[in-house]
Amino acid sequence: MNNKRNYACRITTDLVYKGYDTVVMENEVFRLTMLPGKGSDVIELLHKPTDTDFCWMTQLGLRKREALFTAFQQQYEGGWQEILPHLSGKHQFQGISMEAYGEVSLTEWSYSILKDTPEEITVCFTNRLRTMPLVIEKMVTLVTGAPGFQIYERVTNESIARIFADWGHHITFGTPFLTPGTSIELPVNRPPFIVPEFGSPGGFESLKVDHGAYRLMRPDGIGAQISWDAEKWPHLWFWRDFGGDTSPPYYGRHFNVGLEMFTSPPASGLQESIDRGTAMKWEAHETVSAHLQFTVLHEDLARIDK
Template sequence: MRNFAARIHHGALRGTPAVVLENELLRVTVLLHGAHIIEFNHKPRDLDFIWLTPGTSWPGQGDFFDSYPGGWQEIFPSGGAPATYRGAVLDQHDEAVALPWECEVVEDDPARVAVRLTVRTKRTPFRVSKVLSLASGEARLSVSSTVTSEAPVETHAMWGQHLAYGAPFLIPGSRITLPPGVTVQPHEVTLNPPRRAVAEGGPYPWPVVPTPDGGTVDLSVIPEPGAPSDVCYLTGFTEGWYELRRPDGDAGVRVKWDAATLPYLWLWHEFGDTTGHPWWGRAYVAGLEPFSSYPTNGLPDAVANGSAMTLAPWSSRSVDWSVEVI
């Protein structure tokens, strides 16, 4: 136990076991039921970048929308709407976010701390493990994730990092910066269809794209509350990175990942335009989510369009990613 440099705390929030990684610059809180990262706080500003769900959603309470606290999640093996894959009935973003994860301290030193979180899925034959680490003096969380098939047959999966940004960090005029060459592919969503911000068709060059009413929208700029909601898919990443900055330039994040393993970036916009379930007009959030596959209709659609990951019997895949305050 330390109260300086890099350190780890264990505890519980509203009865849910949690682990906190902390240093001079960052405090990162992870709920162990679902491995939800619910705090990414830049301590010099007391500025949290993570969006938290309004209301009383909390892990373990019910279906996904009852249990989604907001924050950042590891999505595996199905992304998006409820679906059935080879007889396995999967809820929204099932299964890893719905299960309790084991936590093991793998490094505990003033210079660096790290924990390993592990879960086995129930309806599908997988194990997911990730190491979260924080070094003294750095405003960067590093994550190394591995998924393993424990089946003697070939399987498919969708794998993503569900990173959602909100208040107090996210404000109108915040800007998304991407590498050159990225394109936007809209796709119709089967669950809770959004009021679209992007016209069907594409792909379109990032960031200015047509809207359903014949106009255009610059997807790189976070709009005022009340703007249309949408989910679209960005691809063409020669390098896996993005930056999201406030308009005053005072704060932002840079996310880096292996684009060969996660070649898509899901862009989820919800700015108060959904006035019924599940948001009731209370959500102002932008999701920028590196993913292996698309769309957000569940694993069978990703298998059908050829974007799903294929795992050979007893095989593993790994990806490293990081998020840093800039």
């Protein structure tokens, strides 16, 4: 589809960026760019009035597919990935080879336009898994004038078997948006985390959330909030790299945080999540739904509704 409308809500689909099919969804104040050709990755979260892109990219950025480099980390450009059906490194599960962090972040998604009006646009991105009889459908919606977007998702078991899987969103924020002094309000009962200076030590925590929302606010009053279905994704992985660690894979070159909502805490493999009772379960032909929202914030907006 080649929509010529260049005002209010609009969708551009006839694009290829660095070899990947690309979908751009935007309105008067916000632009979202996604790659159905690569995991439905989000590679742009642009707030137009302040020219702020909240989407962090690595030093290497997005690269074309190469046969020699196919693993998640080798293809990782930063940004935002969907993760399914597991959250761990490459391993065997019930005799099936599971690629690192699940296949949907590495494979192509199909997409269709569900709604296309000046007031509202919705695109449905779909991936039918190879390793399990699951199909995921992700509906992304922008409405006119809104500084952000909504996601409504459903994952369906297309078999008569009982299926277990882990699921969630691998979201990162970094430079140029992220700066020292940025306050990160986490969905747990403790004071906000304040981003330190470049060269500071990083770290990792797996948090069981009290509610499904966090926000980042820079000292200049520009920020972002993500809210989600905490019943489905009750664990937040909070990892930090502030350039103080010179080991692989980043060698002290990055300044970023990961704030990622998942079904489970880290595990050695999917079986570990199943054994401790945190993996999601689908009965025969069952559908599980979840939702998520990204919103640009300004200093005068209310604090997260707890």
